[in-house]
Amino acid sequence: MRLDRFICKHTAHSHQTSRRLVASGHAEVDGCIITDPRHAVTAFSTIRLDGQLLQQQQPHYIMLHKPAGYLSATSDPEHKTVLELLPSTLRPKLHIAGRLDRATTGLLILTNDGLWSRRITAPEEKIPKIYLVTTAEPISPDAEARFQQGIWLAREGVMTSPATIERLSEHCCRLTIFEGRHHQVKRMFAAIGNAVTALHRERMGPITLDEQLRPGEFRLLTDSERTAI
Template identity: 60%
Template structure:
């Protein structure tokens, strides 16, 4: 929204009055007078007029080490959720970027910046997501190529993007995928006749789970981590 329209909406002034107020230096944006009426108002800008704050919202970007047993949900009547692990004052404004099912652990992103989180999680963006996987059966030699060729997912009627499998042990691997569809890793292994016993997300793009975070702990993202998604 343009600044002049924002002032009209927030104060009830006419369009002409709003432009005069802006031209007179009475409207401040992020601590500075803003005299350009067509300046675009962003969600996390602080805007005031004559010292009265009209908009002020802090952007939050958190990294959480999700433990097994927690739901990727804002609330649930039966099970604890990942939002139960963060500061109470933050819970009402945060949403989850990149959900994990209850039996999966690892990196979860919590934020109130919807545009930023969509860039991080949108399958079309092809941002790599790396998981540590332990399987029920030995990982067959053809699994690497099957994943590299793509696995057909019948429900979505599509083939996954080429994935990279790095085998660590007979029943253990590191898998990098580029979409993050519903239960994708488990469905990919099921398609090759195997079963995932444990799953842990290590990274999303350039954001890696901080090794100093114990399960259930969180920290704000660094500026460099936030910028890696923009």
């Protein structure tokens, strides 16, 4: 957003007055006086007008080892949510980048940076999501070929992108998909006549679940993890 528009939106000043105030040196962004009304600001710019703080918000990028039994939601009247695993000081304005259902465990990313999280979750970005899958029945010999061809998801009316399977045992595999549709992994296995009994997300794009995190624990993403997206 332009600085003059931000000031107009967050104060009682008109757009014309906001533009004049910026041009005459009344506005400060991240500690610097800005005189260009067109200067771009973000949700994480610290903005002052005549010394009065209008905005100050720190970006947060969090890796959580999600345990089973928690909803991937910010609030729920009946069930525990993943936000309850975080300190209250970190919770405001956080959202989940790629939800997991209540029974699924593993890597969950929470952030207050919407532009950043969209790069992970937008289907057109084709970010790989890697899951450890355990099935009720032996994984069929044609599973690789079926998943490579794509599975039709009738609810959305779409075909999944080609997915890959790394067989680990008769009932266990490592699956890589490139979307994140509702219950997608379980629906893909149901389409080939099998049921998922356990599901654990290991990785999203370049971000891998930290093996030192126990279920329910979290840490901030490193700068290299954050900028890799």
